[in-house]
Amino acid sequence: MHSVLTASEALSFWSRWGQNSISTIFISSILILLIREVVLYIMRRPMPPGPFCWPILGNALQIPQHHPWLKFTEWAKIYGPLVHLDVLRQHILVINSSQMARDLMEKRSPIYSDRPHLVMAGDLVGYKDLLVLQSYGHELRYQRKLVSHNFTSSNVPRYYGLQEVAAQRFVLSIIDNPVLLESHTKLHFASIIMRVTYGYIVKGPDDPFFVAGIAADNQFSEATRPGVWPVDFVPLLKYIPYWVPGFTFAKKAREWRQVFQHASWAPYNWCKENWANDSKRTISLCGSVLAAADGDLSSAQERSLVNAAVTVFGGGLDTNISTILSFLLAMLRFPEVQKKAQAEIDAVIGTNRLPRVSDRPSLPYIRSVVTEVYRWLPAVPLGIPHSLRQDDLYDGLFLPKGSVIMPNVWGMLHDPTIYPEAHEFRPERYGGLDAEMTKVTDIAFGFGRRACPGYHFAEGTIFAIVVTVLATCDVVPAVDEYGQEIIPEVSLTSGTVVFPENVKCTFRPRSGRVKESLLESVGSKE
Numbered sequence: 268m269h270s271v272l273t274a275s276e277a278l279s280f281w282s283r284w285g286q287n288s289i290s291t292i293f294i295s296s297i298l299i300l301l302i303r304e305v306v307l308y309i310m311r312r313p314m315p316p317g318p319f320c321w322p323i324l325g326n327a328l329q330i331p332q333h334h335p336w337l338k339f340t341e342w343a344k345i346y347g348p349l350v351h352l353d354v355l356r357q358h359i360l361v362i363n364s365s366q367m368a369r370d371l372m373e374k375r376s377p378i379y380s381d382r383p384h385l386v387m388a389g390d391l392v393g394y395k396d397l398l399v400l401q402s403y404g405h406e407l408r409y410q411r412k413l414v415s416h417n418f419t420s421s422n423v424p425r426y427y428g429l430q431e432v433a434a435q436r437f438v439l440s441i442i443d444n445p446v447l448l449e450s451h452t453k454l455h456f457a458s459i460i461m462r463v464t465y466g467y468i469v470k471g472p473d474d475p476f477f478v479a480g481i482a483a484d485n486q487f488s489e490a491t492r493p494g495v496w497p498v499d500f501v502p503l504l505k506y507i508p509y510w511v512p513g514f515t516f517a518k519k520a521r522e523w524r525q526v527f528q529h530a531s532w533a534p535y536n537w538c539k540e541n542w543a544n545d546s547k548r549t550i551s552l553c554g555s556v557l558a559a560a561d562g563d564l565s566s567a568q569e570r571s572l573v574n575a576a577v578t579v580f581g582g583g584l585d586t587n588i589s590t591i592l593s594f595l596l597a598m599l600r601f602p603e604v605q606k607k608a609q610a611e612i613d614a615v616i617g618t619n620r621l622p623r624v625s626d627r628p629s630l631p632y633i634r635s636v637v638t639e640v641y642r643w644l645p646a647v648p649l650g651i652p653h654s655l656r657q658d659d660l661y662d663g664l665f666l667p668k669g670s671v672i673m674p675n676v677w678g679m680l681h682d683p684t685i686y687p688e689a690h691e692f693r694p695e696r697y698g699g700l701d702a703e704m705t706k707v708t709d710i711a712f713g714f715g716r717r718a719c720p721g722y723h724f725a726e727g728t729i730f731a732i733v734v735t736v737l738a739t740c741d742v743v744p745a746v747d748e749y750g751q752e753i754i755p756e757v758s759l760t761s762g763t764v765v766f767p768e769n770v771k772c773t774f775r776p777r778s779g780r781v782k783e784s785l786l787e788s789v790g791s792k793e
């Protein structure tokens with residue numbers, strides 16, 4: 268007799284079959300993955316050592332979200348200067364010694380100069396076209412050439428005047444308004460960078476170019492945060508349209524892309540319209556390039572310039588803010604260093620004029636203070652990761668193609684065998700010798716063909732601020748409601764660029780004439 272299935276029997280059959288086959292597929296997939304892991308384990312070539320690596324997840328759960336450089340430094344003590352980590356099958360090589368960083372990232376720079384591929388930030392928001400995220404190739408070289416040429420050691424003196432006035436304005440603003448330390452620092456640095464990138468003068472905290480630049484900069488930090496965006500782990504998700512409910516990253520990426528495009532093109536377009544009207548505007552990255560081409564750039568050249576320029580804005584902003592906040596924190600916590608630095612300025616420059624960036628060669632202790640800031644609290648404690656272009660061998664160890672290369676800058680600069688009592692702020696450790704100071708900046712400003720192209724310019728800006736603050740004011744702690752001085756603890760945010768938290772201070776003029784001479788100096792200048 269034929270048995271005829273009723274609709275409900277058919278449904279139940281299919282559902283049981285479905286459940287069975289889902290379980291079978293699930294169990295088979297797990298088995299296949301486990302077998303793959305075992306085969307890979309047996310076939311693996313000797314890789315650098317590292318902490319125990321779980322199947323599939325690797326070390327994902329062992330890497331802390333906050334201050335990972337501290338964990339990396341601990342691991343370096345156990346596993347040595349080159350540590351291998353695995354996060355969901357992505358190889359990560361943490362370099363903990365400056366010698367090894369030089370051996371790999373400088374001597375073998377042609378294969379160590381790519382950047383990791385970021386789907387959320389790079390592909391979806393569009394940051395992949397920026398200088399900082401470009402892989403090594405023609406476009407990167409072209410953009411770096413534009414930036415490096417503008418900020419070579421022989422070109423940066425043309426910016427000294429701007430840097431000095433910006434430092435003087437900064438000091439004046441904090442004397443008058445110490446509670447606005449962080450926001451004023453941001454505004455003043457953004458003003459310097461906008462000026463030298465586009466020739467544009469920021470009008471104040473509501474200036475539309477300033478607001479857009481800061482928004483794009485903040486969202487860059489968010490979009491590049493590791494481990495946050497599902498699409499960075501499952502790249503196929505990038506094809507999901509932004510309007511599909513539940514995929515907030517796609518919607519966010521679309522919004523961010525618009526902000527980023529506006530922040531990149533609006534100040535450039537302003538420069539394009541104005542560079543010819545005012546010869547002073549040519550003292551800027553975009554102005555100089557436009558002037559050299561008589562305003563006639565191809566659309567490809569314009570795109571490259573825009574992407575280089577907006578990287579300069581982002582690259583030069585947070586790093587500088589972080590460095591100056593760390594400097595102020597050091598002055599609050601190590602007042603004896605402050606006194607010694609002021610004594611040097613008084614002896615060399617005297618008190619009858621404001622300091623200049625060109626005083627730098629005659630102020631070795633101030634140079635040492637600046638260097639010690641870079642070492643004590645490096646603004647970029649894990650550098651900006653590089654990526655390995657092809658398989659490599661080092662000391663008999665296999666380094667696989669595509670590995671993310673992370674220099675543990677913080678670890679290198681806190682190595683107690685090189686920097687005893689590394690947590691102390693001690694400019695004397697360099698003995699006033701530039702050769703010793705260069706060992707720090709060679710690490711803090713990155714490596715090989717990706718090393719910071721803004722280094723010479725940054726040195727001028729940071730020096731101008733440090734020397735102007737110390738020449739004119741005492742950096743003193745803020746007081747609480749009971750009149751007690753608040754000495755901030757050393758506590759850093761997390762991220763690619765880190766900031767010391769809760770830095771609060773007052774600038775107390777060192778004489779009755781300070782404000783007057785600062786006002787006199789900035790008064791006549793734009």
Ligand code: HEM
Pocket residue numbers: 398399400411414418578579580582583584586587590646647650651652653711712713714715716717718719720721722724725729
């Ligand atoms: C205290 C200030 C600064 C510090 C500590 C700093 C540090 C760094 C570091 C560590 C890198 C990554 C290097 C690498 O990948 O190995 C970098 C890249 C970069 N920096 Fe700076 N920087 C500073 C200021 C500046 C300034 C003022 C500018 C612009 C005028 C600038 C422009 C750039 C650019 C464009 C890149 C990307 C280079 C590339 O990807 O090839 N930086 N910086």
